[in-house]
Amino acid sequence: MDYVIQTSGLTKKLKGKTIISDINLHVKKGEIYGFLGRNGTGKTTIMKMLTGITTPTSGEVLLFNQKLTEETKTVLKRVGSVIEYPIFYEHLTAIENMKLHGEYLGFYDEKEINDALDMVQLKDTEDKTVKDFSLGMKQRLGIARAIVMKPELIILDEPTNGLDPIGIKDIRNLILMLNREYGITFLLSSHILGEMEQVVDRVGVINNGKLLNEVTLADIRKKRTEYIELMTPNMEKALYLLESNFQISNFKMVTNNRIRIYDLTHSQKTISKMLILHDVEIEEIQKHTSSLEDYFYEQVNGGGKLD
Amino acid sequence: MANLIKLILLEGKKLKRHIIIGEVIIYWIALMFLPLLFIKQVSADFGNSFTTVMELNKAIQTGLILFGASLINQVFIDEYKNKTISLAYSYPINRKQLFTAKILFIALLVFLVTIISYTLTAVSTYLIDQVHPFIMGEFNPDDILLYFKDMIIRSFQITVISFIPLYFLGIWKRLTIPTVLCAILIMQLLNFAPMLNLNLDLLIVLLFLLGGLSIILSIFKVKKVGEI
CATH class of the missing domain: 3.30.70.100 (Alpha-Beta Plaits)
Structure with missing residues (x-):
């Protein structure tokens, strides 16, 4: 099976307390995978471990069949992400943040940057520093930054947070378009289950730091x-x-x-x-x-x- | 190596440049006139010769240790506080390389600012003395060579010593005010060492080693201490 993300025994302990326990996650190439779980059950921590932001206490993360370590972080060039909430250098403008991101990834294409900003309707905000952005605008800019390189995998934690209903619909359509047209694999988390239902192919249910089940939406529908x-x-x-x-x-x-x-x-x-x-x-x-x-x-x- | 240079330059792009430029200008202007102020207001003995003025200037320039603390705040502590460090960790760069780039960026900036400050202070002190003489004795061209030698050595010492708060207060505890207070304490210790009957040269060696140790620990312990 061609997995983009695979974890085995992924565990995270903080101050002696186990917050993530023995996660064996499987995200297939080209699918939209949804993380379901209450707030505080560990979805964000798992996503942080998948993107190298935090290191697991034990277990391993395989991205594109390659074990993620400090020495193999180059694999993250193939991943775009917005984890927890969109973080920026707030004294810089949207375009400066995008350029900085590109330079860290060894990518620089002004046209692609403008296209990504256009996709999330932020094209006319070039001169505004990010500190003056609303939460919704930051969320859209975060998504623009995650998609600008058209990576093979995009990890979005609560991507519709702070968006109005039109914004939510736009982001949903954008995710579907990128998945269908570019074959980009998505790992999403959201607490709006109805929203997830409209986008994801497969879900993983997280509770108390454990992955309870992985099941396709088609199978859930069959059991309805x-x-x-x-x-x-x-x-x-x-x-x-x-x-x-x-x-x-x-x-x-x-x-x-x-x-x-x-x-x-x-x-x-x-x-x-x-x-x-x-x-x-x-x-x-x-x-x-x-x-x-x-x-x-x-x-x-x-x-x-x-x- | 090219990657490291690129990372150092990117640290510069992330900096709140207007704050740093303002700070540097204030340091340069303040330090430029301190020799005159000390000779006129504290003790005329400082102006006995150009050699004594050079000794005085050495003490004055330690003020730039505070600039190092200010950069530690912006380049490390603010990144943790604003959570932009998690953004940096999500890039395909290993943490040791990222922290090495940050440290080299601070080191280069502190070293460069100290060198310029030394030069500006020397030029301004010499020019003021030409207009309103306040330094006794004659200017010896050999003093220039000595001054340059002092300038390089002292700037390097200041650069390394300014990293003392980095590991414990900057990366581990991520505390802004204690980092600045630590830098002030080090400056005062250096300036008051003769009054405290401390061997200044030995003290500088000790502080230099502490700064070096802080740098090494910051790079090699990043996986554990740099964790979010």
Whole structure:
């Protein structure tokens, strides 16, 4: 298998505390891979280890089948990244920052720099120092810097942070375009799961510094289940009626006033009608399809919402 | 080597140049007139001969150790504080090479600024003396050679000594004010050594070795201490 990123037993300890434990990550060439995980679960630390910003306590990172060490950092020429939040020399202008980046990578093409700035709609900000940029502008400039060399791998940590809805859509389209037209592999993290669902091919779920699972979005979709969610204060009566009238036994009690009915032999409308006729108060009834969000909650097993 | 030179030049591009240029101009102007001020206001003995003025100038130029501390702040500590060091770490450059370039950049700048400061002080002191004589004795052309020799040696000593705070306060602890205070302490120690009955030459050797040790540790311990 042609992997762009591979890690084995990647572990990071800080002050004796293990924050990343035994990560075995596999990112294939040409795919868009999404990191899912709550805030503080270690996504950024893993990304920092993948880009040489911080060194692992144990385990190894392979980029393009080459082990990343201080001596082999030249492999990072093939990687563009924005980790944690976009960092710049704030007293310099956007174009000066881009040029500096190019010089560190041994690349200098003013046209490419202008094209990258154009792609993220920052072309008319040449004379403005970065300290006067909004967070959204810095985010876009960070992405421009990551893509300017059209690297083979781009790692973006929360790339839509600070962007307005139009900006989010633009970045999503840009990622898809770069992936399709240039075959660039992406590793993304985001806490907006709906956003990730629209872009990624495969996800890795991180919880408490551990990689729980790697799965393609297509596989998640195959496993998708539909259910009717019912909220009622008369739970016992509702359950009795569902079993006796409709022979429904495939359901799950989520809380003491909320159930999920997986047996869809009867429609939402029929169930509502039957319960109302038997004086069962219905606070809410709705048909759902399990999403990436549901998959994520199921994986982390906590049931809590993302921050 | 070419890569190292490129990295040194890039350090210059990242610098807040207007701040450094302003600082250097203030140092040069202040140090230019200090010999006159010391002879007129502190002790006329400093002006007994051109040789005594040269000794006085040696002490005056140690002020540039503070300039070294200021550069440590901009080139190292600010990079950690603004997190731009993580950007530098993400480039295909090994950390030892990156830190070597940073150290050489500071060293070259401190050395160059000290040499120019020495020259400016010498020229201004000589010219003022020509207009309003305040140095006794005659100017001996041999003094020029001695002055140049002193200038090179002293500038090199100042450059290396200015790195004393780098390893512990700059890279490990990343503390701005203690780095400056450490530089002031070293300057004062050098200037007050005769009053404290310390052997000045021995003290300079010790401080020089400490500065060298700080440089070596900064480069070779970067993987551990330079970690974000």
